[in-house]
Amino acid sequence: MARRRSSSNVLNFLVMPVLGLVMLFPIAWMFVVSLKSEAETYRTPLTWIPHEPTFANYVSMWQALEFARYFQNTLIVAGVTTLLAILVAAPAGYAVSRFRFRGRDAFSGFLLASQMFPRVILIVPYFITMRMFGLVNTYTALILIYVAFAVPFCIWMLRGHFASVPVELDEAAMLDGCSPFQVFRRIVLPLILPGVVATAIFAFLVAWNEFLFALVLTTDRKMSVITVGLASLIGEYKTQWNELMAATIVGSIPAMLLYAVLERYLVRGLSSGATKG
Amino acid sequence: MYRYRRYAYAFVLPAVLVIAGTLVYPMGQGVYLSFMRVGIDLATTFVGFANYVEVLRQPLFWGVIGHTAVFAVVSTVLTLAVGLGLALLLNRPDLRFRTFWRVLFLMPWTISHVAAGLGWKWIFDGLYGVANDLLLRIGLIEEPLMWLGTRDLAMACVIVANIWRSYPFVMLLLLAALQTIPQEQYEAAGVDGASGWQRFRFVTLPNIKFAIFVGSALDFIFNVRQFDLIFVMTRGGPRNSTEVLATLVNRQAFEYFDYGQASATAVLMLLMLVAATYVYRRLMQTPVESR
Numbered sequence: 001m002a003r004r005r006s007s008s009n010v011l012n013f014l015v016m017p018v019l020g021l022v023m024l025f026p027i028a029w030m031f032v033v034s035l036k037s038e039a040e041t042y043r044t045p046l047t048w049i050p051h052e053p054t055f056a057n058y059v060s061m062w063q064a065l066e067f068a069r070y071f072q073n074t075l076i077v078a079g080v081t082t083l084l085a086i087l088v089a090a091p092a093g094y095a096v097s098r099f100r101f102r103g104r105d106a107f108s109g110f111l112l113a114s115q116m117f118p119r120v121i122l123i124v125p126y127f128i129t130m131r132m133f134g135l136v137n138t139y140t141a142l143i144l145i146y147v148a149f150a151v152p153f154c155i156w157m158l159r160g161h162f163a164s165v166p167v168e169l170d171e172a173a174m175l176d177g178c179s180p181f182q183v184f185r186r187i188v189l190p191l192i193l194p195g196v197v198a199t200a201i202f203a204f205l206v207a208w209n210e211f212l213f214a215l216v217l218t219t220d221r222k223m224s225v226i227t228v229g230l231a232s233l234i235g236e237y238k239t240q241w242n243e244l245m246a247a248t249i250v251g252s253i254p255a256m257l258l259y260a261v262l263e264r265y266l267v268r269g270l271s272s273g274a275t276k277g
Numbered sequence: 278m279y280r281y282r283r284y285a286y287a288f289v290l291p292a293v294l295v296i297a298g299t300l301v302y303p304m305g306q307g308v309y310l311s312f313m314r315v316g317i318d319l320a321t322t323f324v325g326f327a328n329y330v331e332v333l334r335q336p337l338f339w340g341v342i343g344h345t346a347v348f349a350v351v352s353t354v355l356t357l358a359v360g361l362g363l364a365l366l367l368n369r370p371d372l373r374f375r376t377f378w379r380v381l382f383l384m385p386w387t388i389s390h391v392a393a394g395l396g397w398k399w400i401f402d403g404l405y406g407v408a409n410d411l412l413l414r415i416g417l418i419e420e421p422l423m424w425l426g427t428r429d430l431a432m433a434c435v436i437v438a439n440i441w442r443s444y445p446f447v448m449l450l451l452l453a454a455l456q457t458i459p460q461e462q463y464e465a466a467g468v469d470g471a472s473g474w475q476r477f478r479f480v481t482l483p484n485i486k487f488a489i490f491v492g493s494a495l496d497f498i499f500n501v502r503q504f505d506l507i508f509v510m511t512r513g514g515p516r517n518s519t520e521v522l523a524t525l526v527n528r529q530a531f532e533y534f535d536y537g538q539a540s541a542t543a544v545l546m547l548l549m550l551v552a553a554t555y556v557y558r559r560l561m562q563t564p565v566e567s568r
Contacts, residue, residue, distance in 0.1 A: 152300075
């Protein structure tokens with residue numbers, strides 16, 4: 001018993017804290033740099049704890065890096081994407097979970113496959129099409145593309161939630177005279193609302209973190225999303241890394257918080273997909 | 278529900294239209310363009326397999342295949358090792374504050390590849406990077422290294438950053454699988470006097486084989502497709518040493534404006550990924566079926 005107690009002490013008080021420190025170090029270091037003044041950022045030897053910590057970067061970045069604009073662009077693109085993706089995916093997820101129809105298996109298979117093919121194959125077609133329609137540097141272009149990416153996995157996730165509601169409920173409602181559309185909208189959809197919200201958050205995060213297509217389809221700084229805006233700063237003549245790190249952290253906070261809230265749900269979602277053959 | 282079958286089409290129609298218009302059609306267009314020469318005015322001329330021949334004849338292309346393979350294989354193997362190790366620790370019954378640790382180890386996965394790339398780029402900075410500072414202090418190196426400016430080191434750096442960004446996915450997947458193992462199996466093994474290693478080898482491993490297969494296959498695909506992290510950290514440099522397929526396609530299209538060649542490279546990439554996935558599936562067939 002004594003041996004077991006000491007091995008759990010090693011686990012709880014040595015192994016986990018040390019590993020935690022190692023894995024969080026890059027984020028912690030970004031935070032340290034973001035608290036430094038410009039002079040201290042570029043002074044050697046480096047200071048591991050800022051001598052004069054300041055939140056000045058967190059104030060200046062909104063203007064100096066045009067971060068306010070990027071934040072707004074990202075919020076609009078990710079928000080509209082989420083709304084449209086759920087609107088399109090929810091009925092489809094319901095149909096796949098409830099009805100047997102011709103092409104259902106092929107459709108489901110395509111949903112999975114679409115998550116795996118290399119997306120760079122789409123950059124040239126998207127770019128050419130968007131240019132033809134004059135959609136380069138518009139929210140519309142990014143929203144269309146992100147909806148395309150989000151719809152398949154939203155259907156896949158929602159299908160699982162719909163399947164958790166017993167079909168008998170639908171049948172009873174139909175006997176009472178509900179049409180299939182009413183059953184879907186009034187009865188089943190409200191029951192899986194938490195699942196819909198979780199799915200929506202994933203769609204939001206995909207759009208929030210995307211980079212490649214935003215890079216290709218925005219040439220005007222004013223239309224940059226956060227990822228593109230920040231990445232474009234490193235090529236600049238004079239990058240202030242302390243300010244850039246502050247902006248990177250602020251840009252990451254929404255996603256960090258949403259994932260932390262969804263964590264429990266994430267394990268469950270992954271396990272249903274990975275443990276069933 | 279049988280009676281209402283025809284309604285199914287009404288329910289899936291919007292999704293089918295969106296997917297057909299924004300995924301299937303553009304993919305077909307991508308394949309089509311790989312057989313075309315595309316002018317700056319976007320006029321197309323059919324050139325047969327000329328783009329493919331041109332791509333396959335470039336020494337750079339074969340170098341890029343090598344870089345992609347090294348990046349993807351090394352990343353996938355090490356990510357699996359880190360993810361499995363942490364999943365096993367997080368699954369220990371004597372671990373306290375389980376949720377806290379799970380959320381903490383999840384964090385690298387929540388930030389964008391761009392954010393991760395920016396952070397690691399500054400960590401590996403040759404003049405003001407903390408990597409040099411740390412290694413100099415503990416005496417592992419004598420002179421500061423130009424991490425991202427040296428050919429082999431740059432590849433190692435992007436791989437480290439990539440593993441850090443992707444291990445939580447594998448970890449969560451394996452943790453979910455570990456949690457489904459019935460406790461009785463361990464008790465039975467204990468009655469038979471199995472050692473810790475034997476319990477892992479004969480109880481844990483067979484139970485999570487399928488999750489390992491799925492997790493590493495998905496991770497491999499993500500690694501082959503990786504663009505963001507490498508673009509932010511090195512842009513494929515120094516001297517093309519970290520150029521991978523995704524960054525090459527981007528360069529061909531938006532630096533050389535050769536849309537035809539870019540499409541041909543992307544199609545080749547798709548074919549190679551399908552082939553690799555197929556081979557991997559065949560290799561894993563036996564263990565997966567006997568799970």
